[in-house]
Amino acid sequence: MKNRFNQTSMLLAHILRRDLFKLLIWAVVLSVFSGGFASGIYEIYGDDSAGLMGLFDMMKNPAMIAMIGPTAAAAETYTVGAMYAHQMLLFTALLYAILSMLHVISTTRKEEDNGTAELLRAFPVGRLANTTAIVIEMLLLHAVIIVLSTGLLQVQNIPGMDFYSNLLFSASLGMQGILWGIISLIFAQLAANAGTARGLSFLTLGLFYIGRMMTDYNAPSLSWLNPLGWSYLGNVYVEDNWTPILIGFLASLLFLGLAYLLEQARDIGAGYLPERTHSPYARRSLLTLPGLLFSLQKTFIMCWLFALFLSGAMYGSIFADMDTFIGDNEMLQAMFVVEGGYTIQEQFMSVLFVVLSLLTAIFIVGSFMKLVAEEKKGRLDQLYATKLSRKTLYWQHVMLAGILGAGGQFSAILGLYLAQRSVMITPFSLWDMTVAGIVWLPAVLFFVGLLSLLIGWLPRLSVLIWVYVAFAFFISYFGQLLNFPAYVEGFNVFSYIPHIPLEEWKWGTTVFLILFTFLLTLAGFFGYSKRDLISDK
Known part of the structure; x- marks a missing residue:
């Protein structure tokens, strides 16, 4: 031994x-x-007992419990420390x-x-x-x-x-x-x-x-x-x-x-765990580059699409509990029924898509990272020894990431729609929910543009994209809680997306994000087409 x-x-x-x-x-x-960040939260809420109690009531919302878990605190014990632990x-x-x-x-x-x-x-x-x-x-x-x-x-x-x-x-x-x-x-x-x-x-x-x-x-x-x-x-x-x-x-x-x-x-x-046995002969789909790329990522793609659908469904399943949660509580009614008569479900849905969109962004970043991962392992040398060009391989990966971004976002939307439809007396229509969710797609695709730039010019530092993903999550989740300066919020791409139906669709912002993402992707291509291949071997 x-x-x-x-x-x-x-x-x-x-x-x-x-x-x-x-x-x-x-x-x-x-x-x-x-x-x-504890001191920052204390500066904001330490002397604001009313704000802390309002936050306490909001955190008992079943939607918030589903996201961050419950708290054992009562109103009199919900201190800044209890709130910090609950949030973090x-x-x-x-x-x-x-x-x-x-x-x-x-x-x-x-x-x-x-x-x-x-x-x-x-x-x-x-x-x-x-x-x-x-x-x-x-x-x-x-x-x-x-x-x-x-x-x-x-x-x-x-x-x-x-x-x-x-x-x-x-x-x-x-x-x-x-x-x-x-x-x-x-x-x-x-x-x-x-x-x-x-x-x-x-x-x-x-x-x-x-x-x-x-x-x-x-x-x-x-x-x-x-x-x-x-x-x-x-x-x-x-x-x-x-x-x-x-x-x-x-x-x-x-x-x-x-x-x-x-x-x-x-x-x-x-x-x-047993490995799958494959046929000695390639399927026709494997003889094309899109078919090969999909086959290599098939399990990854299917698991993520299912996970996004399930995440949307889990959040949608608690929509019916929100009205019960508000009940006759006048404070909560004042907090969640805002000008314009929007319901708590509409407000929660507008915030929920930040989380679901971030998950979709992680999904497509993981897919696009396969390009540089395969390069580091030396597997692209065999492909480039054929007539395949870097231009074709690069843009095929970009197209796949874009398709997966749209598919992942709609998978989450569909899960959310079907679940809330099964529990609510007056459910949202598929169209309304699709509009509220698809507006986040330009921000999701922005991560592809940023990663393209890294792969093209700084391939060994492409993992830095995860730093930006973590930053976007942190600012989106803790931004209002910690009152970050406006210039810090400005670096978060999700801050430019309107929260539909609470806000109107910003066509100018949408077009700008799409064009900026394309320019980043194009700049990444120029770098990728000119640089040497890298290898960790």
Whole structure:
């Protein structure tokens, strides 16, 4: 048994040296993101009890519970700290989880695919040594993040946010990073390659997020069975319950043991899930470039279209509960029935499409990133050895991303429409819902233009598109809460889109965004057609 962990300390020292710069950036960014905005919120709401109570009433809306989870606070205990934890924990936990899963799979399963792990096994290195070193690295990283985040919250010296509660807030997020990193280890053993492992990990995370949407409002006790629920069920700054941390720790040990059992029983480079057997003869569709591109991304595309449809359907299913939520509450009626007689459903729908459009943007960015990903792996050399031109390949990827953007947006719209139609007495028409959702498409396609520019001129830095995606989400979600300056809001493409039906369609803005996106894409093409191919091999 000891031999299975042989040279773990040596591997740990190696990966810490290799990943040090990335881990330092990771630690600083996550610490600032999770704990750096508390003082800003306190300045806005600390002396505004009426505004805080209005926000408390709004957050009990079933739509908001579906998005960010419930709070155990009552009116008298809904402090700035309770509001900060309620707003931040779930979405920040998703960020911790995604980064952890990407890092773990990249340093385990992807290294097997690249042949690095096989070279290590040629030396007297234990079968479980590399996995153990990665787990220890994740533990050390999140321990540092917990310390930094707690310290950052502490130095802001906000009334009601003491050290004990600040530590629980940070530990809740750190445990989510560790837990989901270890969960991805299981998929790294089950899958046949790193791409499938990532897909299964993200699919599992998405299903658990959707699952807690159903339980948080209708059956809160069932949310204790959901790993994502452990991020906010500690009720930080209200009850300060450490039980979810203990459950997450025990679950992590259990999942790690399962990952060990799976890894030691399989061959290197192999997986437990069977791979599809293909015909020795190519289908006619594979003889065309569009058919080839679609075939390579078919599973990715189908999963995302289904996920977008399901996300829309889940949000649409709670439309009927909103009228019950308002009831006879005069304050809520004043908040949600605005000038012009718009209902709470119409207001929620206009905000909801920000979230759904951002998901569509992530979908098409992931698809378009395949162009530079395949280039880095050296697979485009074989294509360019034929008569295929860079112009054709580039614009085919752009066209595919555009089609997927429209398809993804409509998939979310259709899910939202069918779900609200099944629960509302007077549902929205498909046309009204399509207009409210399709207006966001120019902003979604803007991400393609921005990524085109990076791929064309700075291909090794194309991952920076994810920084802008995170920025757009953060400004869209926290912009009104933190009162960012207008010039900061101006960098967020979603801020230029009208919230239909509350606002009128801005044709000038729509045309400008489409033209600007085309110019970015064209500039990217000029760079792509002239530069050398890159390779990570």
